[in-house]
Amino acid sequence: MSNSSEFLINFMAGGVSGAVAKTCTAPIERVKLLIQTQDANPKIISGEVARYTGIVDCFSRVTKEQGFKAFWRGNMTNIIRYFPTQAFNFAFKDTIKAMFPRADKNTEFAKFFAINMASGGLAGAGSLMIVYPLDYARTRLASDVGAGKQQFAGLSDCLSKTVKSGGVKALYNGVGVSIVGIIPYRGVYFGLFDTLSGFNPYQKDEKALLRASSKFACAQFSAISAGYASYPFDTVRRRLQMQSEKPKSEWVYQGTADCFAKITKEEGITALFKGAGANALRTVGAAMVLVLYSEITEAFKP
Numbered sequence: 001m002s003n004s005s006e007f008l009i010n011f012m013a014g015g016v017s018g019a020v021a022k023t024c025t026a027p028i029e030r031v032k033l034l035i036q037t038q039d040a041n042p043k044i045i046s047g048e049v050a051r052y053t054g055i056v057d058c059f060s061r062v063t064k065e066q067g068f069k070a071f072w073r074g075n076m077t078n079i080i081r082y083f084p085t086q087a088f089n090f091a092f093k094d095t096i097k098a099m100f101p102r103a104d105k106n107t108e109f110a111k112f113f114a115i116n117m118a119s120g121g122l123a124g125a126g127s128l129m130i131v132y133p134l135d136y137a138r139t140r141l142a143s144d145v146g147a148g149k150q151q152f153a154g155l156s157d158c159l160s161k162t163v164k165s166g167g168v169k170a171l172y173n174g175v176g177v178s179i180v181g182i183i184p185y186r187g188v189y190f191g192l193f194d195t196l197s198g199f200n201p202y203q204k205d206e207k208a209l210l211r212a213s214s215k216f217a218c219a220q221f222s223a224i225s226a227g228y229a230s231y232p233f234d235t236v237r238r239r240l241q242m243q244s245e246k247p248k249s250e251w252v253y254q255g256t257a258d259c260f261a262k263i264t265k266e267e268g269i270t271a272l273f274k275g276a277g278a279n280a281l282r283t284v285g286a287a288m289v290l291v292l293y294s295e296i297t298e299a300f301k302p
Contacts, residue, residue, distance in 0.1 A: 007091050009300050014090030015083040017292035022082050025285030027071035028278055029078070031058045033142045036235055036275035039267065040242040040252060041145055049146040055278050065147040074141030077155045081134035088127035090293055093119050093190055105198040112198070117191030124186025125179050132178065133159060133171040139241045162245045174240030177256040181233025189226035193219055193290050204298075215294055219287035227279050227286075232272035236260055 202214035253259035
């Protein structure tokens with residue numbers, strides 16, 4: 001198989017896997033975003049909308065105030081964002097890994113693990129730069145609260161209003177901390193999964209159910225570990241994105257360091273992990289992506 005054909009298969013497999021998984025876990029992801037960003041949401045800060053007290057409260061109130069379909073608010077944008085993100089992640093990861101020297105997992109474990117971590121982290125950082133404006137729009141569309149009129153009518157409205165008020169650079173608010181955070185996330189996510197897969201005795205088992213189950217166990221452990229390793233960076237990124245369309249004079253946080261400092265000082269260190277419980281549930285989708293990708297690419301191998 002040629003390098004271009006292999007890249008295309010990796011690209012399509014990663015994108016399809018991501019789109020399917022994101023649609024399945026959209027309700028959990030929306031709840032996670034609402035809890036994570038509520039302390040930077042103007043309607044909640046002003047008291048117009050009451051705070052969410054937890055996952056169950058958030059689920060019930062969204063259903064009551066906005067309807068069941070609201071759990072998929074911003075999902076199409078998320079798919080538009082996630083398809084190229086996940087596709088580039090997988091395609092870049094395999095391409096970048098091929099640039100490193102091969103390492104034997106049994107005799108050179110440290111080198112084997114480091115290569116998997118590095119290729120995963122670099123792939124994540126590269127793909128993030130390409131799709132960051134879509135990531136910003138996804139956050140804003142999913143963080144609307146209450147039963148009133150939505151702040152943005154859709155993806156194009158969100159992007160145009162943000163550019164109009166703050167310029168193109170406003171779409172990249174929080175990109176610095178995102179890159180810092182994506183390296184440990186993707187590094188652990190891909191690196192740990194590839195490493196565990198290398199030791200999985202059922203990785204290529206002929207029994208489909210056993211093979212897929214063993215891959216899912218490796219993927220779930222990797223996804224949860226990656227989520228907690230990078231969650232504080234994700235919280236800061238979302239908080240910074242919540243103020244992008246406002247004039248700088250109205251910003252609550254003046255940058256990454258200021259955001260970290262204010263959150264820990266005013267809300268406590270645990271505030272950096274708000275929504276982490278819902279995020280742990282959401283990792284089922286991230287695990288599904290890894291398993292689907294592995295199965296799809298395996299099916300296309302000669």
